[in-house]
Amino acid sequence: MANRGNFSGRIGFILAAAGSAVGLGNIWRFPYLAGENGGAIFLLVYLGCILLLCYPVMVGEIAIGRAANSDAYGSYNKLGGKKWGYLGLFGIIAGILILSFYNVVAGWAFGYFLHISFGDLLNLQDFGGFFGAFVNDILDVSSAHGLANSNLIFSLFFMVFTAIIVSQGIQKGIEASNKIMMPSLYLILLGIIVYSLTLPNAFSGVKFYLVPDFSELKIQTVVDGLKQAFFSLSLGMGALITYGSYLSKKENITSSAAVISIADTSVAFFSGLMVFPLVHFLAFKLNINPTEIGTSGPPLIFVVLPQIFHEMGPILGRIIGGSFFLLVCFAALTSTISLLEVPVAYLVDQKKYNRKGVVWAMALIIFVCGLPSMVSQGMMPALNKLGFYRGQDFLTFISDMSDICLTVGGCLMSIFISRRWGIHNMDAELANGNNNYMTSRVRKFLHITLKWIAPILLGFLSIVIILEKFFGIENLI
Numbered sequence: 001m002a003n004r005g006n007f008s009g010r011i012g013f014i015l016a017a018a019g020s021a022v023g024l025g026n027i028w029r030f031p032y033l034a035g036e037n038g039g040a041i042f043l044l045v046y047l048g049c050i051l052l053l054c055y056p057v058m059v060g061e062i063a064i065g066r067a068a069n070s071d072a073y074g075s076y077n078k079l080g081g082k083k084w085g086y087l088g089l090f091g092i093i094a095g096i097l098i099l100s101f102y103n104v105v106a107g108w109a110f111g112y113f114l115h116i117s118f119g120d121l122l123n124l125q126d127f128g129g130f131f132g133a134f135v136n137d138i139l140d141v142s143s144a145h146g147l148a149n150s151n152l153i154f155s156l157f158f159m160v161f162t163a164i165i166v167s168q169g170i171q172k173g174i175e176a177s178n179k180i181m182m183p184s185l186y187l188i189l190l191g192i193i194v195y196s197l198t199l200p201n202a203f204s205g206v207k208f209y210l211v212p213d214f215s216e217l218k219i220q221t222v223v224d225g226l227k228q229a230f231f232s233l234s235l236g237m238g239a240l241i242t243y244g245s246y247l248s249k250k251e252n253i254t255s256s257a258a259v260i261s262i263a264d265t266s267v268a269f270f271s272g273l274m275v276f277p278l279v280h281f282l283a284f285k286l287n288i289n290p291t292e293i294g295t296s297g298p299p300l301i302f303v304v305l306p307q308i309f310h311e312m313g314p315i316l317g318r319i320i321g322g323s324f325f326l327l328v329c330f331a332a333l334t335s336t337i338s339l340l341e342v343p344v345a346y347l348v349d350q351k352k353y354n355r356k357g358v359v360w361a362m363a364l365i366i367f368v369c370g371l372p373s374m375v376s377q378g379m380m381p382a383l384n385k386l387g388f389y390r391g392q393d394f395l396t397f398i399s400d401m402s403d404i405c406l407t408v409g410g411c412l413m414s415i416f417i418s419r420r421w422g423i424h425n426m427d428a429e430l431a432n433g434n435n436n437y438m439t440s441r442v443r444k445f446l447h448i449t450l451k452w453i454a455p456i457l458l459g460f461l462s463i464v465i466i467l468e469k470f471f472g473i474e475n476l477i
């Protein structure tokens with residue numbers, strides 16, 4: 001495979017992988033999961049999952065990709081034979097599923113960015129009502145609120161942005177765009193945090209977020225923490241195999257993976273630090289208890305935050321609110337790029353198709369796969385309450401199924417490394433670019449985690465997650 005493309009060096013790779021990791025998961029899902037699971041205690045469990053399970057899986061994935069120098073399917077196939085190739089295919093399909101609904105939510109964020117920056121969204125009174133109408137009526141161009149409201153168009157645009165970048169290839173597309181968007185994202189995030197900490201009552205939010213209450217520790221906390229950690233680090237479906245395959249043998253994988261994990265975790269942490277002071281500020285303004293503000297679920301950033309921006313007044317609200325949604329769009333775009341690259345790399349490597357053509361064809365197919373998720377938010381009642389899925393909507397169903405694919409994929413990957421490819425082969429790959437690896441403590445840690453801890457714990461938790469999804473965790477314990 002002469003010219004598959006490659007990252008220009010360590011920084012390009014780290015930024016791209018961190019860009020894949022940092023996404024809606026960090027800014028949209030992490031704060032509300034933390035809110036639902038007791039704040040600080042969730043943070044602790046989450047950090048434990050990252051260290052014990054996610055870091056080893058991440059190193060393993062990157063090593064597989066770089067050793068095989070191929071896409072997700074090709075890598076497993078090359079190192080482990082055809083049967084294992086199916087695990088790669090499973091990952092590619094999981095990636096398509098994720099991107100299909102992810103792009104819908106990214107489209108909402110893009111719509112909100114436009115509405116807040118250039119429209120009159122902040123003049124509304126009923127933010128919940130607006131969000132309900134917004135996601136419900138995907139085609140309406142002149143809604144009851146007088147705002148252009150077509151989230152079909154917004155999400156189509158988002159897919160087009162993604163495709164334009166991916167079609168430019170690894171260095172000119174993926175790497176270059178991440179080099180602009182990732183630093184901007186950090187700057188915006190830090191700027192909003194600094195501002196939010198100056199608001200009245202901000203520190204009561206910080207306290208909720210940072211002081212753990214151990215009585216809140218439940219099995220649900222661990223299950224949610226693990227799912228979130230896998231999703232947030234983009235693990236378990238071959239995105240990092242694909243990115244790893246573009247990494248030079250000179251670079252150090254173990255330290256790069258540490259930087260990527262820290263970059264991702266810090267954005268999740270900072271998002272909480274941005275959101276909780278804002279929520280407590282709103283509670284103060286409205287003179288209610290913060291627990292009365294529904295911070296759970298998707299409405300957190302689409303209903304509660306806009307209301308807060310509204311409280312900030314017309315000019316400041318527009319600036320802070322517009323910056324916030326721009327931040328969300330950047331975070332989402334660096335992730336959708338990595339998701340689209342997975343099937344694209346497969347088709348380019350295995351079927352030798354032309355990159356540009358494949359990018360646009362896949363983007364279109366995945367966009368169409370996302371339509372059921374898009375109309376499941378109210379427009380189509382049949383998809384809004386799935387009978388076989390405890391009355392939940394289709395978007396939630398697909399998102400839950402992808403969570404399952406990731407932990408199952410991660411579990412099988414650790415089995416692949418320790419029982420099929422061979423941990424000594426992974427060692428040999430990791431020693432490239434890291435002269436001290438063979439005698440390091442990281443090596444011992446990776447051996448124990450990938451041989452025993454990851455397969456057993458991920459296997460067990462995957463089963464719990466599957467049972468939880470289909471039967472409800474209350475019924476399990």
Ligand code: TRP
Binds near residue numbers: 020026235339406
């Ligand atoms: N990690 C991203 C987020 O937190 C989502 C994402 C991008 C992803 N690529 C992935 C999740 C690959 C799983 C696998 O939003």
